[in-house]
Amino acid sequence: MKAIGYAQAGPIDGSGALQMVDMPKPQVGARDLLVAVKGISMNPVDVKLREVRAPEGAVAILGFDAAGTVVEVGPDVTGYTVGDDVFYAGDVTRAGTNAAFHAVDERIVGKKPSTLDFTESAGLPLTSITAWEMLFDSFRIAEKGGKGQSLLVIGGAGGVGSILIQLAKSLTNLTVIATASRPETEGWVRKMGADHVINHRGDLTAQLKDLGLTPTYVAGLTATDQHWPAIVELIAPRGHIALIDDPQNLDISVAKPKALTISWEFMFTRSMFNTTDITAQRDLLNRVSELLDAGTLQSTVTEWADALTVETLTEAHKRQESGRVIGKQVLPGLSD
CATH class of the missing domain: 3.90.180.10 (Medium-chain alcohol dehydrogenases, catalytic domain)
Incomplete structure (x- = not known):
């Protein structure tokens, strides 16, 4: 072949x-x-x-x-x-x-x-699995749950962000804030369903304050190390940060006063380690297929x-x- x-x-x-x-x-x-x-x-x-x-x-x-x-x-x-x-x-x-x-x-x-x-x-497939596992496995948000809470998606116009926004808006009651830095990416994340769009090249904390929102959940999809101080400052106490990128140095000690949860999402984990729940990926892909149809x-x-x-x-x-x-x-x- x-x-x-x-x-x-x-x-x-x-x-x-x-x-x-x-x-x-x-x-x-x-x-x-x-x-x-x-x-x-x-x-x-x-x-x-x-x-x-x-x-x-x-x-x-x-x-x-x-x-x-x-x-x-x-x-x-x-x-x-x-x-x-x-x-x-x-x-x-x-x-x-x-x-x-x-x-x-x-x-x-x-x-x-x-x-x-x-x-x-x-x-x-890859982005849907990543987004689904982050939303429902890492954050442990129930379907139709999250009322009165908000999710900040940093890097909303990429592949994972694009489907994560849609899943959050269609299957939960979360308010979704996405970041974008260009007119075309801002338009795209709004098309995906984001309730609010802020610019990750600006002051994230100030922009969220202007919106009157304090996210309980933050999805760090890109440049997590660059945004880390702002993320820790803007997230709600006892909130949850999940990330998919590879920051070389991340001081997690600053998250202790707010008792934050920090986790990585890696969609290959189930197949790499043949986990007992490996079939969850088949099930969620079938669900995504049905939602697309x-x-x-x-x-x-x-x-x-x-x-x-x-x-x-x-x-x-x-x-x-x-x-x-x-x-x-x-x-x-x-x-x-």
Whole structure:
């Protein structure tokens, strides 16, 4: 099969950067599906791994979102059959989805939304899982809960922020404040459903004071270290901060006087450690699929490529590195 991988860690324009390769189809495990990949998307994790993680073999295959059709099932698979259309975010410890075929554990796979094509469907899984786990697992907000409380989403126009805002507005009673710094990103987060928008290049505390709001929950999606003093100042006592980025130095001692809870969200944890509740990702993806088909949630895709080639995937990496992508970037699969 065809796949696009990289031969050595480093910059996107380096000698070991993305290249088309021929490799055997993946072997399916007992609970695996073999999927003909028909759509993929770009995520920050693709950039991070390409820059720092050396391939274990000749090349490493990235890609942690996919939509496609099941073409083979392992002997212990119970939830899917050949011909089923699925979407999922994969497993960071296994080869990625930038390939014609991909093997994935059925327990982290959902049924593809029927109202979206394969390419657009591929833009939803990783960010939806991240946002869902942050909202309902980390913050432990009940559906229809959160009345009288507010959520601050720092970096609301990115992939995770775009779906987190929608989930919070459609499934809870939280007031959602999102940050954005450009007219186009402000317009986007309002389209996603944010009740209020503030500028993360300005004084967050002062802007929230002007709104008369004290968030109980803060989702730190980007530049958490830069905003940390303001976050601790503006959040309500006994509030909860959840983050997905990688601050190098974070003084959590300043959170003690307010008795704050601080947690990381990492959507690959369940698959990495084969947790007892791993099937929660299948269940939430199926729920997201139903909400998309019902029109309760909307697609967060804003950038499409016409084909998946070394050149188009390289450009997608460059766009992701720019930090200016709104929503999600998607590309068709190699199996097309």
